[in-house]
Amino acid sequence: MSFERRQIPLVKAGESLYFQNMMKLIRRFPLVAAVLFSAIGIFTVAAQPSNAVATAPVYVPDFSHAGEPLPDGVLVWDDLMKATDATNGQDFARFTFSFTNVTAGNVTILSVHPGCGCTTADLPPVPWMLPAGTNGQIKLSVNLAGKTSIAGVLPKYVDVSTDKGSKRLNLIIKVLPPPPPTPMSEAERAQGVAAAKIDRQAVFKGDCVSCHAKIVEGKYGQQLFTAICSVCHEANPRATMVPDLHNLQVTTSEEFWRTWITAGKAGTLMPAFATSQGGPLNDMQIASLAAYLNAAYPSKVPPPAAK
Numbered sequence: 001m002s003f004e005r006r007q008i009p010l011v012k013a014g015e016s017l018y019f020q021n022m023m024k025l026i027r028r029f030p031l032v033a034a035v036l037f038s039a040i041g042i043f044t045v046a047a048q049p050s051n052a053v054a055t056a057p058v059y060v061p062d063f064s065h066a067g068e069p070l071p072d073g074v075l076v077w078d079d080l081m082k083a084t085d086a087t088n089g090q091d092f093a094r095f096t097f098s099f100t101n102v103t104a105g106n107v108t109i110l111s112v113h114p115g116c117g118c119t120t121a122d123l124p125p126v127p128w129m130l131p132a133g134t135n136g137q138i139k140l141s142v143n144l145a146g147k148t149s150i151a152g153v154l155p156k157y158v159d160v161s162t163d164k165g166s167k168r169l170n171l172i173i174k175v176l177p178p179p180p181p182t183p184m185s186e187a188e189r190a191q192g193v194a195a196a197k198i199d200r201q202a203v204f205k206g207d208c209v210s211c212h213a214k215i216v217e218g219k220y221g222q223q224l225f226t227a228i229c230s231v232c233h234e235a236n237p238r239a240t241m242v243p244d245l246h247n248l249q250v251t252t253s254e255e256f257w258r259t260w261i262t263a264g265k266a267g268t269l270m271p272a273f274a275t276s277q278g279g280p281l282n283d284m285q286i287a288s289l290a291a292y293l294n295a296a297y298p299s300k301v302p303p304p305a306a307k
Contacts, residue, residue, distance in 0.1 A: 070165030
């Protein structure tokens with residue numbers, strides 16, 4: 001029995017002429033067909049609707065003008081320099097600067113930079129965008145710890161940087177001198193003398209601390225004498241048991257004064273002022289006070305003649 005070898009037709013009945021031509025193309029040019037079908041797939045995917053969601057543009061501040069002076073007519077300030085008084089022992093000085101964006105567009109505060117670490121600024125998070133016509137405030141606090149013991153003027157400043165330029169705000173703090181101590185009444189004086197006879201260090205304890213201990217912080221030399229020594233030695237009237245420094249009948253020197261200030265004198269009303277002996281003065285304060293006393297109250301007794 002013989003079998004007739006026949007080629008099975010690739011095109012079935014009813015298939016289109018287009019499909020027949022495509023099959024011929026694939027057989028003759030397989031590489032071209034592959035590229036063609038890849039392109040068809042890409043265009044088909046591109047034609048399908050996309051599910052991607054458009055995101056809002058991210059605001060990026062313009063820092064290119066931050067280091068330039070802020071032109072007039074951008075922010076109108078209530079003042080560019082403010083001053084306040086501070087009393088002895090005050091903890092903080094506080095300022096508030098108000099301003100308005102008078103332009104037709106947005107102005108962005110990029111940073112607020114104090115001139116020193118003791119000054120802090122309170123404002124919304126930066127970058128702080130201010131639309132046209134918007135008002136704003138910047139609150140500033142200056143830490144006065146250790147700065148009010150000596151009367152004088154403390155200048156401070158803060159630089160405000162915007163996307164239109166920078167502006168400096170100036171702060172002036174006038175530290176007022178401490179009020180003079182209230183004169184002691186005769187009854188208070190007698191009570192103090194009685195307490196000192198029992199314990200000469202009593203002036204640095206209890207209710208006496210505010211008058212004789214706390215007021216010496218940050219003071220040296222003449223200021224220290226005025227704060228802690230003159231209350232007894234320059235009192236009017238001066239107690240009879242308190243020496244008159246203007247008429248001492250002993251030879252004095254810096255070492256003489258340093259010894260008396262440090263340890264006082266047992267059996268008298270003179271307390272020991274050194275911190276090592278329960279007093280309020282450190283070594284530097286004692287040295288400055290001894291130098292002042294040696295210059296201000298020179299000895300009226302000539303030194304003994306050399307043998």
